[in-house]
Amino acid sequence: MIVSAIASVASRKMLRSVIYLLFVLSGIAGIFFLVDYNFLAAIQLTVYAGGIIVLVIFSVLLVHHIEMKLEVSKFINRLLTAIACLIGIIIFVTIIYSYDFKVAENSTTTTTAEIGMGLLSYEAGGFILPFEVISVLLLAVMVGAIVIAKGKMLIPKSDESI
Amino acid sequence: MNIPLNITKTIHDWLFSIMPEGAASIVEMFIIALVYLGIFTVIGLFLVFLERRVSAWFQLRIGPNRVGYQGILQSLADALKLLSKELTGTVKADKFLYNLAPYFVIISALMALAVIPFTKEFHAFDINIGIFFLIAISSIGVIGILLGGWSSNNKFALIGAMRSGVQTISYELSIGLSLLTMILITGSLQLSEIVEVQKNGWLIVQGHIPAIIAFMIFMISGTAETNRAPFDMAEAESELGAGFHTEYSGMKFAYFFLAEFINMFIIAAIAATVFFGAWLSPFGITESLPWLGIFWFLGKTLSLVFLMMWFRWTFPRLRVDQLLTLEWKYLLPINLVNIIIMALIVWLNLTITF
Numbered sequence: 144m145i146v147s148a149i150a151s152v153a154s155r156k157m158l159r160s161v162i163y164l165l166f167v168l169s170g171i172a173g174i175f176f177l178v179d180y181n182f183l184a185a186i187q188l189t190v191y192a193g194g195i196i197v198l199v200i201f202s203v204l205l206v207h208h209i210e211m212k213l214e215v216s217k218f219i220n221r222l223l224t225a226i227a228c229l230i231g232i233i234i235f236v237t238i239i240y241s242y243d244f245k246v247a248e249n250s251t252t253t254t255t256a257e258i259g260m261g262l263l264s265y266e267a268g269g270f271i272l273p274f275e276v277i278s279v280l281l282l283a284v285m286v287g288a289i290v291i292a293k294g295k296m297l298i299p300k301s302d303e304s305i
Numbered sequence: 306m307n308i309p310l311n312i313t314k315t316i317h318d319w320l321f322s323i324m325p326e327g328a329a330s331i332v333e334m335f336i337i338a339l340v341y342l343g344i345f346t347v348i349g350l351f352l353v354f355l356e357r358r359v360s361a362w363f364q365l366r367i368g369p370n371r372v373g374y375q376g377i378l379q380s381l382a383d384a385l386k387l388l389s390k391e392l393t394g395t396v397k398a399d400k401f402l403y404n405l406a407p408y409f410v411i412i413s414a415l416m417a418l419a420v421i422p423f424t425k426e427f428h429a430f431d432i433n434i435g436i437f438f439l440i441a442i443s444s445i446g447v448i449g450i451l452l453g454g455w456s457s458n459n460k461f462a463l464i465g466a467m468r469s470g471v472q473t474i475s476y477e478l479s480i481g482l483s484l485l486t487m488i489l490i491t492g493s494l495q496l497s498e499i500v501e502v503q504k505n506g507w508l509i510v511q512g513h514i515p516a517i518i519a520f521m522i523f524m525i526s527g528t529a530e531t532n533r534a535p536f537d538m539a540e541a542e543s544e545l546g547a548g549f550h551t552e553y554s555g556m557k558f559a560y561f562f563l564a565e566f567i568n569m570f571i572i573a574a575i576a577a578t579v580f581f582g583a584w585l586s587p588f589g590i591t592e593s594l595p596w597l598g599i600f601w602f603l604g605k606t607l608s609l610v611f612l613m614m615w616f617r618w619t620f621p622r623l624r625v626d627q628l629l630t631l632e633w634k635y636l637l638p639i640n641l642v643n644i645i646i647m648a649l650i651v652w653l654n655l656t657i658t659f
Contacts, residue, residue, distance in 0.1 A: 202450070
């Protein structure tokens with residue numbers, strides 16, 4: 144996973160780096176499977192591997208030719224990126240190791256029924272409010288997409304009657 | 306991680322009695338993988354043969370009947386021929402992606418095969434998100450097609466891949482929604498539980514009108530998702546050569562070809578599981594003989610496969626715009642209304658149960 148993560152950044156062919164990214168995302172889905180979060184794993188596969196990667200591939204297909212290569216950026220830029228990444232990793236690792244994680248005694252699989260009840264419960268620990276907010280957001284996005292896709296009418300209505 | 310690997314209890318117990326636990330489970334996984342690979346090839350080859358015989362039957366020909374009894378070994382001979390063929394490729398292709406593409410298609414087909422309940426025991430991976438997992442996996446197969454089309458560096462292949470991508474992405478919605486309609490009755494995504502529910506009548510009977518509508522939508526969009534005629538825009542022979550696998554030859558071509566037939570089998574198997582009760586016999590007539598389940602399952606699945614072949618040799622090919630109009634302007638709204646009707650029926654207890 145880490146190898147393909149590095150490869151996805153380092154590869155100079157655009158579609159190849161997309162495929163390495165796909166490997167990374169599938170690897171994350173695999174980790175979710177290993178810790179028995181089946182639902183989350185399937186979501187990861189559908190949304191990221193199935194949805195986002197396919198969209199990215201589509202846009203690469205439209206704009207990119209097979210013989211083109213990405214240009215290599217300047218040395219100073221690469222150095223700065225490397226330093227920034229290193230700082231990020233250091234912060235991340237120190238946080239993980241400073242927190243005292245509790246080992247779960249027995250693994251339980253979260254079923255989809257439990258997730259559904261959790262989403263709809265309005266008691267303490269329920270997720271009804273975020274759920275509603277997200278559905279309103281989704282509705283707004285869908286309406287927006289339709290409006291954009293509809294566009295302007297090419298021929299005005301009055302011309303048709305003539 | 307506890308994978309419920311429950312293929313035939315006796316082999317499981319026997320393995321664990323002669324080996325330590327860790328080794329036994331690894332050996333068991335290997336055996337299961339081999340068994341499924343075997344099933345994969347046998348079903349694929351058999352369906353290729355069946356397709357040729359059915360098409361011949363529809364066109365008043367005889368079809369392959371020389372190799373073996375009634376030509377049953379014909380596709381095996383073809384596979385051996387393809388194995389021995391030279392692998393040609395284009396010089397300017399992106400070699401890495403070009404070689405990778407067939408495996409995407411074949412692995413996603415193989416993974417989907419693992420969750421299908423052949424009988425009560427013969428069911429390798431019974432997770433509680435069964436159907437959702439199937440939908441998730443089927444969305445990965447299209448990446449292989451897109452990659453294969455792009456990395457061949459060939460205009461026809463690229464056009465075929467783009468068409469295939471458009472088609473698969475739009476028809477996935479219909480597949481998901483029509484299955485969701487049936488989930489409303491079962492109340493579970495786990496395939497074994499969906500089968501259990503159908504002991505009181507198959508779901509297509511339980512859900513009567515909306516279930517039949519959902520079944521029709523599922524078969525239409527399933528045919529479209531597997532890129533078969535009348536929706537075979539991706540490999541329309543008269544326009545695009547062979548579509549996305551124009552540049553592939555030998556065994557790599559065979560992978561695409563096999564995966565296509567396996568996908569057809571998977572769509573038929575999902576339909577048989579969700580609508581027709583998988584390994585359950587009609588009215589429970591063979592309930593005392595559980596090993597007959599495989600017979601019922603294959604019978605139902607193969608008759609649905611025959612239905613899809615019937616589509617192929619009956620309907621003319623659609624244009625791209627007709628294809629997209631059918632999905633977005635007809636199937637999707639019908640589907641959404643259908644879900645509401647089904648919810649009402651389940652809520653008011655209007656389902657038919659025996």
